[in-house]
Amino acid sequence: MSALPEGFEPLEPFVDGWALGSADERMRQRLASAASEREAFFNAGKDLVPAALALLDKKSFDEHDPKEERLMLLMLSMAHVAQAVEIQQDDEPMHAHYARFITITRASADDNP
Amino acid sequence: MNDAVPGFEPVSKEDVAHLGTDPVPAGPYYEPAYFELEKAAIFRRTWMQVGHVCEIPEPGSFMVREFECADASILVTRVSDTEVRAFHNVCTHRGTILVEESAGTRSRFSCPYHKWTFANSGELLSAPDFDKFYVDKADCGLAEVAVDICAGLVFINLDPSPEQGLREFLGPIAQKLEGTPMARATAFSEYVYEVQANWKLTYDNFQENYHLRFLHPRSGEMANGPDNPFGYPERYEFFDPHRTQTIWSNPQAQPKPFQLMAFMKVAEFAMRDELDMVTRDYYGVFPNLFVLGTATTHFSQWIMPIAADRTRSVVRLYWIGEDDCASRRFAREFSLATALDIHSEDRAVIEAGHRGLASGALRHIHFQSQEALCRHLFNEVDRRVQAYKAQQQSGGDVA
Ligand code: FES
Ligand SMILES: [Fe+2]
Numbered sequence: 144m145s146a147l148p149e150g151f152e153p154l155e156p157f158v159d160g161w162a163l164g165s166a167d168e169r170m171r172q173r174l175a176s177a178a179s180e181r182e183a184f185f186n187a188g189k190d191l192v193p194a195a196l197a198l199l200d201k202k203s204f205d206e207h208d209p210k211e212e213r214l215m216l217l218m219l220s221m222a223h224v225a226q227a228v229e230i231q232q233d234d235e236p237m238h239a240h241y242a243r244f245i246t247i248t249r250a251s252a253d254d255n256p
Numbered sequence: 257m258n259d260a261v262p263g264f265e266p267v268s269k270e271d272v273a274h275l276g277t278d279p280v281p282a283g284p285y286y287e288p289a290y291f292e293l294e295k296a297a298i299f300r301r302t303w304m305q306v307g308h309v310c311e312i313p314e315p316g317s318f319m320v321r322e323f324e325c326a327d328a329s330i331l332v333t334r335v336s337d338t339e340v341r342a343f344h345n346v347c348t349h350r351g352t353i354l355v356e357e358s359a360g361t362r363s364r365f366s367c368p369y370h371k372w373t374f375a376n377s378g379e380l381l382s383a384p385d386f387d388k389f390y391v392d393k394a395d396c397g398l399a400e401v402a403v404d405i406c407a408g409l410v411f412i413n414l415d416p417s418p419e420q421g422l423r424e425f426l427g428p429i430a431q432k433l434e435g436t437p438m439a440r441a442t443a444f445s446e447y448v449y450e451v452q453a454n455w456k457l458t459y460d461n462f463q464e465n466y467h468l469r470f471l472h473p474r475s476g477e478m479a480n481g482p483d484n485p486f487g488y489p490e491r492y493e494f495f496d497p498h499r500t501q502t503i504w505s506n507p508q509a510q511p512k513p514f515q516l517m518a519f520m521k522v523a524e525f526a527m528r529d530e531l532d533m534v535t536r537d538y539y540g541v542f543p544n545l546f547v548l549g550t551a552t553t554h555f556s557q558w559i560m561p562i563a564a565d566r567t568r569s570v571v572r573l574y575w576i577g578e579d580d581c582a583s584r585r586f587a588r589e590f591s592l593a594t595a596l597d598i599h600s601e602d603r604a605v606i607e608a609g610h611r612g613l614a615s616g617a618l619r620h621i622h623f624q625s626q627e628a629l630c631r632h633l634f635n636e637v638d639r640r641v642q643a644y645k646a647q648q649q650s651g652g653d654v655a
Contacts, residue, residue, distance in 0.1 A: 166445070166592060189514050192586075196521075199582030215582055222518065222590040226475075226597050229512045234474050242600035249446040251579050251588045 147217075148198060148210045153187045154217055160184075161224075162216040166250030169216075173223040174239040181235075185228040188221050219252055264484035264504060267492055272628040275494075279620035280634050284641070285454050286614040291564035294637065297644035298543050299325040301415035303425045305545050305558055306332055308574070309408050310442050311359060312340065318376060319359040320345055325455075325544075325561040326414050330401060331355055331365075333376035342403035342412045343378055348396045374398055407433035408441055408574070409545075429498045432539055436549040437531055438556060441574035445592045450568045451603055453610035455544060455561035456633060458569060461602050462546060462557060463499075463629035465489065471605060475597045481506035488626050489538075497542030497636040499629050503550065505536060519552065521587040526551040529576045540629060542636055555595050565610060571599060 146158045160176075161184055163169045173181065195214050199207065207215065227235045284290045304323070311319050312334040319332050329345040331354065347354045347367040354365050354374070364381060366373040372383040380396040383389070402413040404422035407430070411422050423430055433439060451458055461467070465487045468476045480487035489501040511519055526533065531551035539547045544559040560568040573592055579585040613621070623631040 166589060169589075170593070170596065185514075192514075192517065196583045196586055204579070204582075204585075215585070218582070218586050219589045221514075222586060223593045225514045225518070225590075226593050229514050230477075231474050231597070238475075238597065238600060241603045242596065244603060245447050245449040245596060245600055247445070247447045247592070247596070249444065250592060251443055251445050251575050252585050 147214050151191060151214055157184045158213055161220040162213045165253045167247040169220045169223050170247055173227055174243055181224050181228050185224050192218060192221055266488045269625040272625050275628055275631045279622050282613050282618045282621050285456055288564040293641045295326055297640040302543055303411045303413045303422050305409050306330055306412045307410050309410060316361045316363045320355050328414060329353055330412055332410060335377045340403055342401040343398035347372055406430050407439040427495050429495055429539055435532055436547060437554050437576060438574040440576050442577055443575040444572045446572045447596055448570050451606050452565060453567055453606045454564060455559050455567045457609050458567040458606055459559050460630040461606050464627045466626055471601050472598060478509040481508055492628050494632055499540040499632050501538045503536040503538060518590040521583055522552050522591055525584050525587055
């Protein structure tokens with residue numbers, strides 16, 4: 144059984160690690176992951192983002208089925224991981240060393256109090 | 257706006273020399289005694305942000321905020337659609353902290369100790385066995401704190417009779433803040449971090465671009481260029497204790513492919529929300545807030561002094577409306593991740609700066625002309641501290 148909508152099979156291996164329910168968890172996964180894991184996820188996902196967002200934009204969040212919900216969470220993780228892979232590159236380990244002191248206390252994507 | 261004009265001209269040394277050119281004493285950046293003076297001279301008598309109206313959206317909403325810089329806990333309540341009140345979060349019976357939650361919806365508050373119960377408008381509604389007291393209920397309302405709103409931000413002033421109203425205090429900055437997305441915001445994303453450093457060192461890090469190319473070689477790439485290798489701003493302005501700078505952006509910047517795709521999404525929603533796409537201003541609001549008002553990278557940073565050597569930064573990205581589609585949700589998460597990256601890189605130097613100064617090795621520090629905003633903050637702080645000391649020494653009533 145596939146965990147994602149049709150057409151997003153290349154992202155299946157990343158669902159367990161990266162479909163995370165809060166922005167703080169997504170950031171922490173970016174900081175905790177190995178460079179090879181980040182690169183594998185980013186490379187598998189970067190060209191799929193426009194198609195994924197176009198698909199997800201067709202429905203309201205309430206109407207997303209579990210596969211679409213997972214795809215949304217993967218897209219949000221891409222927003223974090225892209226900073227590491229595309230922008231920080233080999234500076235990421237140093238950056239991650241400092242970023243771990245930051246806590247995301249609220250995000251528009253999360254269920255906030 | 258001249259972002260298409262090549263040959264960037266930095267603000268000249270002469271232009272900001274009116275702020276002074278001497279070295280600045282080091283003590284105020286670490287001494288506990290100076291921090292105590294700041295509490296009395298500034299934090300207990302100046303308008304300070306306590307939150308945003310979207311945190312108290314409906315009658316009965318409340319929020320509690322700790323102001324370590326004034327040893328105060330503050331309760332802000334929305335009594336009605338048009339009325340917001342603020343109080344010391346302190347039971348008037350024997351002083352117990354009244355509300356322990358940081359936010360919620362409740363129109364009355366009962367003290368855990370002996371169950372005195374207050375309305376969200378402050379009056380004492382009921383108190384068990386009140387006949388045994390020697391006082392009237394009407395004289396037992398919560399201690400009120402001055403509160404007012406500008407640009408969606410809720411401000412308080414702990415001075416029992418503030419010298420100025422909020423609008424007067426903010427001056428021309430008020431109108432500028434009203435033009436930022438924050439003024440229309442209904443939601444926000446937020447991240448928090450503490451540093452082992454004085455609040456002015458924390459603030460100053462975000463008031464100068466001199467360090468940009470050294471600390472943000474990657475994340476700051478878009479903010480400097482051959483014409484302006486340090487990414488200095490185009491302009492500085494000073495409005496009494498407040499200050500602004502107009503951010504320069506590199507017309508030749510080359511975003512990375514994924515970054516470009518995400519920026520296009522961010523820009524699309526900024527335009528849909530009819531944000532001001534031209535202004536690129538930073539507003540430093542005295543004493544402890546700054547707001548970056550650009551349409552595509554907007555955030556506020558609230559610098560909360562905890563002790564002479566400890567500071568909490570609360571960074572917020574304000575949003576107009578809830579996430580209404582996947583693309584908007586993605587764009588907001590990308591903006592959040594982008595801002596967070598830049599902040600995380602500054603932490604180590606802020607702490608290292610405090611450690612160095614607190615050793616007592618230096619009597620003075622130096623600000624160059626492109627650190628004018630740092631000097632301005634010091635001037636405004638120190639003027640108040642010295643005036644307070646003089647008042648104390650002359651035995652004046654400083655309430
Ligand atoms: S201290 Fe609050 S009811 Fe007694
Ligand atoms: Fe910085």
